[in-house]
Amino acid sequence: MTEDSEPNFQVPIMVTEEMITSRDWDRRPGPFYRVNDVSKFFFGMSASWLRLKMKPDSKHPDTWFTVNGEPMEFRRLDENKTDSARVFWLSDVELMAYSLFAFGWEDRDRLDKILAVVRATADLYGLFGDEPEGPPE
Numbered sequence: 001m002t003e004d005s006e007p008n009f010q011v012p013i014m015v016t017e018e019m020i021t022s023r024d025w026d027r028r029p030g031p032f033y034r035v036n037d038v039s040k041f042f043f044g045m046s047a048s049w050l051r052l053k054m055k056p057d058s059k060h061p062d063t064w065f066t067v068n069g070e071p072m073e074f075r076r077l078d079e080n081k082t083d084s085a086r087v088f089w090l091s092d093v094e095l096m097a098y099s100l101f102a103f104g105w106e107d108r109d110r111l112d113k114i115l116a117v118v119r120a121t122a123d124l125y126g127l128f129g130d131e132p133e134g135p136p137e
Contacts, residue, residue: 014119015091019127031090031125038088042097042114053100065099072096090125094118 020031033041039050053064054074062071072095078084088096097114100106106114122128 013091013094014115015094015122015127017089017091019122020089020091023126031121031127033088033090033093035086035088038093038096042093042117043100053105060103064103064105065096067095067099072099090118090121090127 023030025032035050036047039045039047043050056063065072065074072092074092075087075089076082076084077087094115097106097111097118101108101111
């Protein structure tokens with residue numbers, strides 16, 4: 001796929017929104033990230049890089065982040081304010097990685113590395129089974 005074509009992909013998703021919303025995050029931190037965290041920890045890039053990828057450009061009229069031809073909608077810290085900080089869920093990061101791959105920004109090796117970080121993070125948060133009980137005593 002080239003940067004000019006619209007990605008339309010069917011992939012086995014590891015981390016779903018339901019996996020995240022089915023947990024109680026009131027008593028511990030959850031897999032929620034700000035722009036700087038996502039860009040740095042998952043993609044190895046700067047916050048300004050991510051912000052630019054989120055904006056439409058001549059080759060990507062809906063942004064670089066689309067799923068099945070539809071632009072991804074990202075949450076804000078305060079949903080009632082359009083200038084509020086964006087908050088990404090781990091499930092968003094996985095879809096973002098697939099979208100970048102489909103548009104040709106990253107190769108398969110880089111995609112696999114990003115997905116390995118997503119998988120390890122999901123495992124640490126207990127998203128693949130029972131919630132973690134804490135460190136062993």
